[in-house]
Amino acid sequence: METIRVIIIDEQPLFREGIRVTLESMGDCEIVGETTDAGEALELVRKYNPDVALVDTGLTKSDPLDIALQARYLAPKMAIIMLTPSEDEELLFQSIKVGVAAYYTRYIKPEELIEAVRKVSQGEYLLNGNVLSKPQIASRVIRSFQLAEEEEPPQNNDSVPSPLSSREVEILSHIAQGNSNKEIASLLKISDQTVKNHITSILKKLSVNDRTAAVVYALRHGWIKLEKQA
Template identity: 75%
Template sequence: METIRVIIIDEQPLFREGVRATLERMGDCTIVGESTDAADVLEIARTGNPDVALIDAGLTSSDPLEIARQARHIAPRMAIIILTPSEDEERLFQSIKVGAAAYCSRNITADELMDAVRRVSHGEYLIRDDVLSKPQLASRVLKSFREMTVEEEEGETKDPYSPLSSREVEILDYIARGNSNKEIAKSLKISDQTVKNHITSILKKLSVNDRTAAVVHALRHGWIKMHEEEREQR
């Protein structure tokens, strides 16, 4: 049984204690660090080989989204769960931009927290459900995603030569459609682990840190296309 390695970044000692106790009940989870200091968190991300980071969106000592962004740059396969004190579409939008995998209320139950940690550690992207339930936010995310794919210079020539295999391009296309690893595995009739292996290979070949950056890179080079109509129908 693989151990899920977790960082807890929260200013309230009692809340941290509750989160730690909850995750330790899972049996396959270990806490590799707790801190609210940005430098400490990044050092843990660098040395602790974390799978998941739980980050309090209400941090006052540091910028939680900047911590998330820098931590994922250091540990690109680490999944981020943003814990928020209240529903806030702007904070959700910014969480998406830094690559968070889940956006949960601090009122989350113990069972819900354990489920979220386990699922994001397996490569699932839970934040998509929050986006799809808010049409205006979904439109904003789509617009931002489109802007990220605009060429730096108008008329720049696309590069038809991809370092990716046909299967890797196919997987990137599924990611661009908003599919989770499990959904991709089901559609392609392969295992979740095979999908994760392909994504790791994609990130390495493209020298990028996360799925979104890989999709943007592929879009810019014309290897896949933006599925605008399908996204807007959701």
């Protein structure tokens, strides 16, 4: 059993203690560092190359989104879970843009946090189901993909052939349109698990850590197209 290495970036000592006790109860999770400081957080990432980072969105002396962005640059395979005092659609959107794997309020139950850490450590992306189902967020994400496509024209398909199967391209196109796993499964008449398996394969083939990066990568190479929004 491989150990899941986790760092905690949170300003409240009592909350950090609660997270640590909860995750250590898993038996295969090691807290390799705790901090409230952005510089120290990035140093922990460099030193330990953790599998998961839990980031408090309520940090008062550091920008949690900036920490997430820089941390993912240092450790592209590390998954980030944002913990927020309350739901905030703008922060949700910005979290998607920087590649955060999961986003929860600080009222998350211990068993839910354990499940989330396990899933994101295995490369799962838990934002889609509860974020892209919100029409306003979905439309903004799609628009951001379109802007990325417009700013950087697709590369020559002949020079960069797609490593994806036709089914994977189909699924990635649905992701780009804001569809959740369940919606994709229903549209393609396949199981949720089959969709998850295809997404895992897509991320591995493209050497990216999240769906957003996969969609933008495919758009820039001309492998998928987006329908223009009215």
